[in-house]
Amino acid sequence: MPTIADTHIINRERVQPTHANNYQSAHGGIVMKWMDEIGAMSAMRAARESCVTAQMSRVDFERPIPIGDTALIDSYAYATGRTSVRVRIEVAREDPHTGETEETTSAYATFVAVDDGTPTPVPELTAESEECKQLRETALAEEPSR
DSSP: OOBHHHHOEEEEEEOOGGGBOTTSBBOHHHHHHHHHHHHHHHHHHHHSSEEEEEEEOOOEEOSOOBTTSEEEEEEEEEEEOSSEEEEEEEEEEEOTTTOOEEEEEEEEEEEEEEETTEEOOOOOOBOOSHHHHHHHHHHHHHSOOO
C-alpha cells in the first residue's frame, strides 16, 4: 500500500528567459505546466498506474519568480478515491545564491489512474507518520470545496 511519504516529490527548475513573460518572471502557464507534471508524478506513485489530470483547483499566483531564480515545485498525494488521486502542489522561488525561499504559487489537483485510457482502481493511501498525518489533515481542511 503506498504512503503519503512515497508520493512526496520536490523538483527544481531554473527560470530561463524562454520561460519568462514581459515582466521578466516565470510565465504563469509555464509554472502551471511544471505543477501539472510534478503533481502527476506524485499521483502515479500513489496509483501505481499512469495518471491523467482531471481537475486543478484555483491556482493562486501570490508572487513572481524572476529569471535566474529557481522554482521549487513540491507535491504529494493526500487522498484517493476509487480511481482518483488528490494532490497538493506548492511552488516557491529560491535565490540560487543565498538559498532564500519564498512561497509563490499553490493549487490542489485531482488525477485519474488509467490503464489503456480507461479509469482503473487505485490502492488506498496511508499516512504512516505524524508528519504525513498532519500533511493529510491540512490538505483536507484547506482544499477548495469539491
